Amino acid sequence: MEVNPLDLIAVKPARTSYLDHAATTPMVPAAIAAYAEQLAVVGNPSSLHAAGRRARSVVEAAREELASIYGCRPSEIIVTSGGTEADNLAVKGIFRARRAQDGRRSRIVISAVEHHAILDPAHALAQDDGAQVVALPVDERGLVDPLALEAELREHASDTALVSVMWANNEVGTIQPIAELAQIAHRYGIPMHTDAVQAAGHLAVNFQDSGVDALTVTAHKIGGPVGVGALIARRDLEMYPVLHGGGQERQVRSGTIDAAAIHSWRVAAVQVASELPARVERERELRDQLLARIVEAVPDAQVRGVDPQGPDAHMRLSSIAHVTFPGCEGDSLIYLLDSHGVQASTGSACQAGIPQPSHVLLAMGLDELTARGALRFSLGATSTQEDIDHVIEVLPTVVERARRAGLATTGR
Secondary structure, eight states: OOSOGGGGTTOOOSOOEEOBTTTOOOOOHHHHHHHHHHHTSOOOTTOOSHHHHHHHHHHHHHHHHHHHHHTSOGGGEEEESSHHHHHHHHHHHHHHHHHHHOTTOOEEEEETTOOHHHHHHHHHHHHHHOOEEEEEOBOTTSOBOHHHHHHHHHHHGGGEEEEEOOSBOTTTOBBOOHHHHHHHHHHTTOOEEEEOTTTBTTBOOOHHHHOOSEEEEESTTTTSOTTOEEEEEOTTOOOOOSSOSSOTBTTTBOSOOOHHHHHHHHHHHHHHHHHHHHHHHHHHHHHHHHHHHHHHHSTTOEEOSSOTTSTTGGGBOTTEEEEEOTTOOHHHHHHHHHHTTEEOBOSOEEETTEEEOOHHHHHTTOOHHHHTTEEEEEOOTTOOHHHHHHHHHHHHHHHHHHHHHHHHHHTO
């Protein structure tokens, strides 16, 4: 790595700006209080005695409230431990059920920019179950062309098990035309799943209106606790379980439901739903200002994803500002920003100490060197004008230092 994080441990920034809401959000105070209150109450929701019935009533009340927020029936909510488990259940569960019905159905159609919670289960099925994974290409904005799905299914409808395309990308914030994609999938009799983890909290996610057959959401991206989420799935959608045990959730998901966690999620979701229009407008104002000021402060920086000022601006999340900086390594930028109290992220992975470019950016047509210089600032309910000012105050120095470190490493 160009910048050793150990060299920065002793640095204590005067202030901190948390701009990594796409990774996880601070819990809202009301959700913390609800969580703590319910934690003090004993009861397994599957038990038949009074304590169990009380816990069950908490779970079902939360399920009903969440159903009203996410536009589904309570019985369509399958509670999981979070987004990753829900995505695994969707991909593996639907694939195996469809394959059992018709052995020809070996194809899984996804987008090239999916989260690893979709990519990895799909490729695991390729390795273990003989699946064929088809990645739909995206353009330079990260958008899937519905015509690409149409062409794929026109030729391969009879051997396709499912389609899964994320609602909004977690790195660049591109929003996919989910309803249109679902219509195409259904035209060919193929079930469609969408990972809406990043969309919820920044868009009005409505299961019924979307037209999909299954949809993933999680609590900790909207101010709820880590460790609880859901796969929302039509009652007639056949799935095989991934976890085997008590079959608590429609016989496709086993495990004791965390009553405190789902109760806390309910409280957070209600608050977010009530504040959504104002929150989105505030995020958009801060995001646009941040992007404009970054380009002004670092003129060769490049904004990635849908143009926030262009005709398709509605196809970009209000919360995500994604920028690449030529001559920089993303991890160096992260460590240096952190030493100045700015907490952001990059889509790159680091394997065996070697920075890896984001598969999302590569799919969007960027070369590896450019993709490795990516930064993602993601906003949320606690983001302020002071946070934006803080970024702009420290960013030019951080970029300059990261570039010097990169030149020193390459010997240029």
